[in-house]
Amino acid sequence: MTDFFEHIDAYVNGQLNKDDRQNFEEEMARDTDLKKAVDNHSMVSEALELLIEEDIRSIVDQVQESQAKVIPLYKKRWFIFIAATFTILFGAYFGFRAYLESLYGHDQVYADYYEFPKNPYTTRSVEISSTTFERSMYLFDLRRFEESESLFQEILANNSSNDEKEIAALYLGNIYFLQQKYQQSLEYFEMTNDKRKYEVMAQIFYIQGDKEKLTNLNNVHTTDEIRLLIKNSNSWRYNLVK
Amino acid sequence: MDIISRVRKSIEDRNEVIRTLYQDQVIRNAVIGTLVKMGCSEADAKDHFTDSIVNFIKACYKPDFEIRSSLTNYLIGTAKNIWLKGVTKSKREGTTFNYPTAMTEPSIEIHLISSERKQLLHLLLNQLDQTCRKVLTLWAINKKMKDIATRMSYKSEGMARKKKHQCLRRLYALIDSNQQIKSELSEP
Numbered sequence: 001m002t003d004f005f006e007h008i009d010a011y012v013n014g015q016l017n018k019d020d021r022q023n024f025e026e027e028m029a030r031d032t033d034l035k036k037a038v039d040n041h042s043m044v045s046e047a048l049e050l051l052i053e054e055d056i057r058s059i060v061d062q063v064q065e066s067q068a069k070v071i072p073l074y075k076k077r078w079f080i081f082i083a084a085t086f087t088i089l090f091g092a093y094f095g096f097r098a099y100l101e102s103l104y105g106h107d108q109v110y111a112d113y114y115e116f117p118k119n120p121y122t123t124r125s126v127e128i129s130s131t132t133f134e135r136s137m138y139l140f141d142l143r144r145f146e147e148s149e150s151l152f153q154e155i156l157a158n159n160s161s162n163d164e165k166e167i168a169a170l171y172l173g174n175i176y177f178l179q180q181k182y183q184q185s186l187e188y189f190e191m192t193n194d195k196r197k198y199e200v201m202a203q204i205f206y207i208q209g210d211k212e213k214l215t216n217l218n219n220v221h222t223t224d225e226i227r228l229l230i231k232n233s234n235s236w237r238y239n240l241v242k
Numbered sequence: 243m244d245i246i247s248r249v250r251k252s253i254e255d256r257n258e259v260i261r262t263l264y265q266d267q268v269i270r271n272a273v274i275g276t277l278v279k280m281g282c283s284e285a286d287a288k289d290h291f292t293d294s295i296v297n298f299i300k301a302c303y304k305p306d307f308e309i310r311s312s313l314t315n316y317l318i319g320t321a322k323n324i325w326l327k328g329v330t331k332s333k334r335e336g337t338t339f340n341y342p343t344a345m346t347e348p349s350i351e352i353h354l355i356s357s358e359r360k361q362l363l364h365l366l367l368n369q370l371d372q373t374c375r376k377v378l379t380l381w382a383i384n385k386k387m388k389d390i391a392t393r394m395s396y397k398s399e400g401m402a403r404k405k406k407h408q409c410l411r412r413l414y415a416l417i418d419s420n421q422q423i424k425s426e427l428s429e430p
Contacts, residue, residue: 003407005407005410005411005414006407033414036414036418037411037414037418040414040417040418040424043417043424043427043428044410044413044414044417046355046359046363046427047363047366047367047413047417048378048379048381048382049300049353049355049382050355050360050363050364050367051367051375051378051379051382052300052303052379052382052383053296053300053353053354053355055379055383056256056260056295056296056299056300057292057296059256059257059260059261060260060264060292060295060296063260063261063264063265064264067265
């Protein structure tokens, strides 16, 4: 045994054989430093344990630091910038689209093009109207569409004249157009030959974006309003939304 | 290779085990969740999760160490013991622990050094230079002289052995020359 300090641990833990143990104890008697080292062995062991522990903790600290440095994607500046740009562009596009849709929607078409059919019985009031037909027309003029609708339906169902039935169908077509029930409106317009139906049908096709039917309609019956609708349907804005 | 063998195999393998354990969300949630359910604060539970990993790695260096249950259960038990015994908390923080003994895991040994004793030991270790600290750390982890020589870029095993010897003697001398610290460390 050359370096007794190297064997302090083995001595303390009883791991030396008999001869080595004896040699060690003889050396301890001679060397006070060795004796002190044996006395302080437990503290040295604990200090070494602490060195091990801190070495391990340093690795954990590195892992913690690396986790802390990982910035979630949604917090990265470039990601935020791109996301914000896309959001603005999408918002602008859909906002613009919504604006255009309002230009070519029912309310705008109604405001720009629709005309109520003229009631020939203007001097009569509902109370003194003598026939269902007259009352239905006045109720329509008063914008009491539900009441006029039921009376017009009655006219179509009973033994009214063909002229009254044609007018009833025309008015029902108008009522359903105003209620934005376009399919029903077109069905009732099919039941009448009254030419006043064409402009409302054109407005329906225009709102629906059906340029083919609009063009075909123009070939059958043309008016300034229908030609204007066709012209407007050729604009890029109209085609963007329709 | 089982996890204990990997820790003992090399420092690199040990460090990888530490990273893997720390980043394992299942184990993490199990340990922290158990402590929180028992009344521990979440912040303390996270600290004790870290402590349980440190304790496990230290235990791996004991030659007769083995895990009888799953690693997760072992870490949960370790964290529980650390919390209940207040091992890593300073007594000066004013926390007293009257833990029911039955709640601890008797089979799990805690190898961590208490805060008070760490402070005292630091007073000694801070007087060692970084090279000595590193050499002694490697030697304490049971690294062979050849390995120490390679890691410390010494020319030979002999140089490593000589340096270790010098550093160890230095440490002994520091302890012996600091009677007050020695006296306080002598207290249980």
